[in-house]
Amino acid sequence: xxxxxxxxxxxxxxxxxxxxxxxxxxxxxxxxxxxxxxxxxxxxxxxxxxxxxxxxxxxxxxxxxxxxxxxxxxxxxxxxxxxxxxxxxxxxxxxxxxxxxxxxxxxxxxxxxxxxxxxxxxxxxxxxxxxxxxxxxxxxxxxxxxxxxxxxxxxxxxxxxxxxxxxxxxxxxxxxxxxxxxxxxxxxxx
Amino acid sequence: xxxxxxxxxxxxxxxxxxxxxxxxxxxxxxxxxxxxxxxxxxxxxxxxxxxxxxxxxxxxxxxxxxxxxxxxxxxxxxxxxxxxxxxxxxxxxxxxxxxxxxxxxxxxxxxxxxxxxxxxxxxxxxxxxxxxxxxxxxxxxxxxxxxxxxxxxxxxxxxxxxxxxxxxxxxxxxxxxxxxxxxxxxxxxxxxxxxxxxxxxxxxxxxxxxxxxxxxxxxxxxxxxxxxxxxxxxxxxxxxxxxxxxxxxxxxxxxxxx
Numbered sequence: 001x002x003x004x005x006x007x008x009x010x011x012x013x014x015x016x017x018x019x020x021x022x023x024x025x026x027x028x029x030x031x032x033x034x035x036x037x038x039x040x041x042x043x044x045x046x047x048x049x050x051x052x053x054x055x056x057x058x059x060x061x062x063x064x065x066x067x068x069x070x071x072x073x074x075x076x077x078x079x080x081x082x083x084x085x086x087x088x089x090x091x092x093x094x095x096x097x098x099x100x101x102x103x104x105x106x107x108x109x110x111x112x113x114x115x116x117x118x119x120x121x122x123x124x125x126x127x128x129x130x131x132x133x134x135x136x137x138x139x140x141x142x143x144x145x146x147x148x149x150x151x152x153x154x155x156x157x158x159x160x161x162x163x164x165x166x167x168x169x170x171x172x173x174x175x176x177x178x179x180x181x182x183x184x185x186x187x188x189x190x
Numbered sequence: 191x192x193x194x195x196x197x198x199x200x201x202x203x204x205x206x207x208x209x210x211x212x213x214x215x216x217x218x219x220x221x222x223x224x225x226x227x228x229x230x231x232x233x234x235x236x237x238x239x240x241x242x243x244x245x246x247x248x249x250x251x252x253x254x255x256x257x258x259x260x261x262x263x264x265x266x267x268x269x270x271x272x273x274x275x276x277x278x279x280x281x282x283x284x285x286x287x288x289x290x291x292x293x294x295x296x297x298x299x300x301x302x303x304x305x306x307x308x309x310x311x312x313x314x315x316x317x318x319x320x321x322x323x324x325x326x327x328x329x330x331x332x333x334x335x336x337x338x339x340x341x342x343x344x345x346x347x348x349x350x351x352x353x354x355x356x357x358x359x360x361x362x363x364x365x366x367x368x369x370x371x372x373x374x375x376x377x378x379x380x381x382x383x384x385x386x387x388x389x390x391x392x393x394x395x396x397x398x399x400x401x402x403x404x405x406x407x408x409x410x411x412x413x414x415x416x417x418x419x420x421x422x423x424x425x426x427x428x429x430x431x432x433x434x435x436x437x438x439x440x441x442x443x444x445x446x447x448x
Contacts, residue, residue, distance in 0.1 A: 082398035123247035130243035
């Protein structure tokens with residue numbers, strides 16, 4: 001994300017901390033479509049994604065003062081809130097959640113993220129702030145990349161990854177771990 | 191703590207936490223560590239900066255307009271200051287939020303928990319309007335239950351219940367249950383979705399036609415897991431066993447109204 005937009009969003013968060021409702025409205029307008037997309041990818045149910053989004057913005061409003069610009073970019077901060085909330089949502093001890101998360105509507109997520117076709121990587125390559133990340137993801141072994149991409153975008157756990165990728169749990173865990181290590185190393189150099 | 195003094199382990203856990211593959215109890219434990227350890231929070235923030243930009247590739251989807259309306263009404267926006275319901279963050283909105291969400295991912299959780307606890311109310315408290323937060327145009331997100339007499343095969347509506355999503359007060363109306371036999375009372379039960387799982391008591395109905403039951407926690411906690419409610423006849427003061435012992439006289443769906 002370009003520095004100018006980061007500054008605008010950080011300023012809006014600052015204004016939210018001072019209870020500026022107009023700033024909150026602008027913050028929502030400029031970020032909600034992305035965050036709703038993120039929640040939808042993980043939860044795959046619009047009603048859940050709507051609830052999560054609602055809860056997250058209410059909490060962003062209440063806790064905007066705790067945003068620390070030095071630690072995270074604004075969009076990273078807000079996206080983390082949404083992703084964490086989605087993951088916690090899926091952990092609810094609730095049958096509805098256990099049974100109700102549509103299993104891709106018969107659609108194999110592997111089709112969305114084939115290991116040979118970079119898919120989202122092309123998108124990342126076009127985005128200024130994610131270019132390096134896209135490049136480093138591209139350099140991973142295909143299986144490592146696939147595991148990381150599925151975990152991030154679809155919110156799959158290790159065991160879900162194992163069943164989707166039809167590989168033993170231990171193998172998948174190793175791919176994730178090694179993939180993350182290599183990503184870190186790569187991002188430190190590019 | 192096992193992870194202390196093991197920077198490599200910390201780094202690995204932080205990475206999996208941010209990626210989302212750290213789940214279940216490990217995730218909860220990690221969130222607890224995060225609250226205590228500023229260095230760990232920085233490690234998580236660094237991983238956030240590394241991985242979260244992947245979201246740039248996610249297609250944007252405009253949320254329906256109702257989401258924004260609901261957010262505005264929950265933060266108490268737009269209404270004139272004098273009459274707006276206090277934007278009092280519920281338990282879930284404040285401490286639990288930080289505890290469970292690992293927003294700590296971005297640092298400063300400990301400071302924040304303090305700040306949340308100490309922060310003065312953000313709007314002027316208007317006690318009179320706080321009980322039921324009914325905005326002028328829309329109903330607040332609520333749970334609503336409609337119970338029918340079991341004796342009539344669900345034909346006859348006999349009981350209504352309503353609770354604001356973030357409230358622990360369940361408003362009940364005895365529409366046509368009549369009154370309980372002498373030395374007996376009505377008890378309200380939550381019926382879990384899982385077949386075979388025991389009903390949980392939500393409380394004893396007040397003797398009056400209309401009244402409230404104090405839930406153990408906000409409706410979002412107390413009612414969320416019960417797609418249906420039921421009423422049984424129990425000894426005065428409620429079942430002694432914690433399970434329904436008398437006949438079930440009414441039953442019906444408990445629905446989210448939002």
